[in-house]
Amino acid sequence: MTPIAPHITAFLRVRLPVERRASAHTCDTYAYAFQLLFEFASQRLGVPPSALQLEQIDAALVLAFLEHLQTDRGNGGRTRNARLAAIKSFMRFVEHRAPSALEQLRRVLAIPSQRTEGRIVRHLTVPEQRALLDVPDPTTRMGIRDRLLCHLAIAGGLRVSELVGLRLDDVTFRDRYVDVSVLGKGRKQRVLPLWKEVADSLRAWLAVRGEARVPEVFLNARGGSLSRSGVAHILKKHKLAAAESCPSLDKKPLSPHVLRHCCGMNILQSTGDIRQVALWLGHERTDTSEIYVQGDASEKLKVLGAVAPPTLRPGKFRPPDKLIAALRGH
Numbered sequence: 001m002t003p004i005a006p007h008i009t010a011f012l013r014v015r016l017p018v019e020r021r022a023s024a025h026t027c028d029t030y031a032y033a034f035q036l037l038f039e040f041a042s043q044r045l046g047v048p049p050s051a052l053q054l055e056q057i058d059a060a061l062v063l064a065f066l067e068h069l070q071t072d073r074g075n076g077g078r079t080r081n082a083r084l085a086a087i088k089s090f091m092r093f094v095e096h097r098a099p100s101a102l103e104q105l106r107r108v109l110a111i112p113s114q115r116t117e118g119r120i121v122r123h124l125t126v127p128e129q130r131a132l133l134d135v136p137d138p139t140t141r142m143g144i145r146d147r148l149l150c151h152l153a154i155a156g157g158l159r160v161s162e163l164v165g166l167r168l169d170d171v172t173f174r175d176r177y178v179d180v181s182v183l184g185k186g187r188k189q190r191v192l193p194l195w196k197e198v199a200d201s202l203r204a205w206l207a208v209r210g211e212a213r214v215p216e217v218f219l220n221a222r223g224g225s226l227s228r229s230g231v232a233h234i235l236k237k238h239k240l241a242a243a244e245s246c247p248s249l250d251k252k253p254l255s256p257h258v259l260r261h262c263c264g265m266n267i268l269q270s271t272g273d274i275r276q277v278a279l280w281l282g283h284e285r286t287d288t289s290e291i292y293v294q295g296d297a298s299e300k301l302k303v304l305g306a307v308a309p310p311t312l313r314p315g316k317f318r319p320p321d322k323l324i325a326a327l328r329g330h
Contacts, residue, residue, distance in 0.1 A: 002054040002098050008034060011093050023185055025161045025228075033086035040065045054098055059107040062087060066111075077116040084113060122253055123261040129154055131246035132254075135238045141208045142221070146234050148201040149218060149226075153256055155198050157263030157281045158182060160228050160256035167215045171202065178202055184282040192280070231256055 012031055016022040022030075038049040041061060045052070062084075069075040069083060091105045098105075124132065133150055137143030152158060158166070162182050170181040178199035180192045205217075212219055218226040235254050243250040252258075260281065267277045277283070 002101060004052045004054045004057065005050055007054065007094050007097060008090065010097075011090050015093050023161055026185070029082070030086045030089070033083045034090070036069070036083070037062075037065055037087065040068055054094065054101050055104060057087075057108070058104050059111060062108050062111060077114040081113045081116065084111060121261050121265070122258050123265045124249070124252065124254075124258065126266075128242075128246055128249050128252070129262055131242040131249060132238060134245075135241045138204070144201075144205050144208055145218065146238060148205045149231065149234060150238070150259065151198055151201045152180075152194075153259035154262050154266075155194055156180060156182070156192050157260045157267075158256075159184065159260060160231055163231060163256065164216065164218060164226050164228055166217045168206075168217060169215070171206075171217065173199060173203070176200075182282070188282065190282045228256075235259075 012027060012034075016027050016030060017024075037057070038052060041052055041057060042049045044061065044064065045056060047056075066080050066084060069080050070077075075083075088109055088111075091108050095102060095105055133147065133154070136145075136147035136150070138147060149163065152166075153163060162184060165183060166180070170183075172179040172181070174193075176196040176199055178194050180194055182190050182192060184190060202217075209217075209219060212223050214223075214225045216225040220226050220230050232255065235256065239249055239254045264277050264281055267280055268274060271277075
């Protein structure tokens with residue numbers, strides 16, 4: 001039997017952050033997936049999580065765990081597939097570390113993902129974006145910060161991890177413009193040359209940001225670095241205020257990723273090229289960016305002008321005379 005604890009420790013502390021250069025958010029997500037799995041396995045097998053053996057995490061147990069996620073925890077197919085992806089990544093990691101369990105590992109790796117329906121990308125219209133940007137008060141320190149946060153999320157399409165992780169030395173002013181160096185998924189770097197309006201918002205915040213013990217651009221009210229939950233709180237607060245002047249916002253979800261989607265939709269509608277969307281947002285493949293084509297109504301309207309629909313044989317329905325119809329009924 002092979003204790004699982006040393007392998008999962010090496011996976012979370014070395015494989016993901018060092019060898020795969022995964023983001024802190026990805027590491028946290030994987031750690032939570034294994035927390036759920038080991039708690040389930042512990043209860044099912046009657047052993048403490050620290051005493052679990054690799055051989056006990058077989059295909060039958062993993063399938064039972066996935067069923068537990070959907071029936072008992074109410075998770076959807078996407079969450080189920082994300083948890084399964086984490087488990088499979090770990091199993092591939094231990095293939096060469098525990099060759100005696102190879103057949104068992106391969107059976108887990110053969111578990112298929114659940115088919116899920118494609119979702120239309122959620123984003124805000126341009127008037128809704130404007131209403132959100134107009135809410136933060138530019139005469140207060142926190143208002144200047146919040147306005148820049150929303151402005152940078154929409155204009156640059158930064159993920160929330162990229163926003164809160166942005167450092168002062170990642171920002172380079174160039175005349176009236178600004179270059180923002182973004183550390184994305186897989187520790188991949190991309191540089192975004194942003195408009196003078198964004199540069200002005202950034203200069204305004206840096207003028208009142210003041211000295212701090214952390215190098216991040218965005219600070220919380222206590223002078224520390226802004227957290228992901230802090231960003232979510234800021235957006236929730238400003239959405240409520242923006243909905244007063246733009247009621248359609250009230251029915252729409254708002255998160256940092258929705259603002260990233262706004263950026264993707266804005267680029268697609270301006271350029272008509274998903275390659276530009278992929279380049280700007282830091283997507284490794286253009287097929288990742290195709291969700292914006294599905295969500296862009298203007299792309300579908302182009303079909304109306306470009307394609308001739310099939311014609312139908314002309315004809316008009318004429319109801320029969322009421323007397324004749326009555327006689328036919330006898």
